[in-house]
Amino acid sequence: MGTSTLHxxxxxxxTNYLKKLQFSGEFITWREMLCEGKTTSDVGSxxxxxxxxxxxxxxxxISKRKFIDYTVKEYRSLCNKKEQKEIVLWFDNDLFCQINMLAVVSWLKRFRKGYQISLVSNSNLKNTGKNDSLSQLNPDDITEQFKNRVNLNQDDIEYADYIWQLYCSDSPLRLETVYKFNPMSPFKYLATALEVHLQRFPSIENGLNIxxxxxxxxxxxxxxxxxxQLVNQLINEQEVFGFGDIQYDHRIDRLQKLFSSFNPVKLSKQGKQVLENQLNLxxxxxxxxxxxxxSKKYSFLFNNQSKKLLKITS
Known part of the structure; x- marks a missing residue:
């Protein structure tokens, strides 16, 4: 854990937890949620x-000032850090983190060629079956994860960049056929995250996604x-998404017509019809x-029976 490390x-x-544990080196926090909204493959442009x-x-x-202060300034700081010999990536195995990780690796491929890049994830703990996030691991476990980090070779970096290019393309159909065919990949949780991603296109049954x-x-x-209470339950149960209260609040607001009340939480008649696939929204x-x-979210439908995407032609 020398000073020649960039985390x-x-x-x-x-970031705060690693600093508290006195992991030495420089730190950059990737403050984005690229699993939502439009992305282009040229990260940082x-x-x-x-x-x-x-x-x-x-x-x-979000105001422009807040966006610049919170996200863009941290990115500019990353651009200025070129001296460290090893770059260590700390990303959980949920959808939120895996998509961010792909973008970071793609950026590193372009701008940090030849650097040693390694990956730490919240996996393979010997003494627990729990899937805690990195910031929730106890000090011994997070030290073990760092010790067992995986060095990414050029093929690994090329693969992550390729998946990122497909994620940013205007069609998810190629991604659907590619993501599960790399059993030697060190990105062990990427396939599961991408499987969930494809189910975020609206279901053919009721128009809602997963x-x-x-x-x-x-x-x-x-x-x-x-x-x-509903949001807290979703956060605790749905580890595969990796969403927080901001993301769930936003989605619930978009589905407001499906609720007759939030105090207490009750589905409306329309909400129950959608739930039972009697109504397509x-x-x-x-x-x-x-x-x-x-990809445009509503240009594709997910078929729950075949587990395949269908392109809507206009």
Whole structure:
């Protein structure tokens, strides 16, 4: 853990925890959620950041000042750190982190060629079956994970970059056929994350995607006295998404018509019809500005029976 190490982490919680444990080296926090909104493959370019700001401004009402201060300044700091001999990536195995990880590796391929790059993830703990995030691991476990980090060779880096290019393309269909055929990949949780990603296109059955269906199923299954309770349950149960309260609040707001009340939480008549696949909400939810990576969300449908995507032709 020498000073010649640059740590790129999945969030402020991990960065602060590693600093508290006195991991030496420089730290960069990757403050993005590239699993949402439009992305382009040229990470860090003017076009890339323009698309990202437009998404955050439109979907989350984030001001330009906040976006620059919180995300872009940290990226500029990354650009200036060129002296470290090893770059260590700290990313969890959920969808949120795996997509961010792909983007970071793609950027490193372009701008840090020849550097030693290694990956730490929240996996392979000997003494627990729990899937805690990196920032939740105890000091011994996180030290063990660092010790057992995986060095990425050029083929690994090329593979991650290739998957990122497909994620940013205007069609997810090629991604559907490629992601599961690399058993030797050190990115052991990428296939699962991408499988979930493909299910984020609207279901052919009711027009909702896997995240939206999970929300109404969870709301119907439990008796919540508030929206906050519902969100907390989703965060605790749905580790594969890696979403926080901000993401779930945003989605629940878009599904407001499916709820008759949030105090307590109750589905409306329409919500129950959608839940039982008696009503398809695709037409009401369709938006031309909703993107998943480089693909328009509502230009494809997920067939739950065949587990395949269908392209909608106009």
């Amino acid at each position: 790129i982490t999945n969030g402020d919680s991990t 003017e076009t890339f950041w323009k698309n990202r700001f437009e998404f955050f401004q439109t979907s989350y009402k 995240v939206e269906n999970t929300i109404i199923k969870t709301a119907n299954k439990h008796q919540f006295t508030s929206k906050k 695709y037409g009401q939810l369709r938006s031309e500005i909703s993107y998943l990576g480089g």
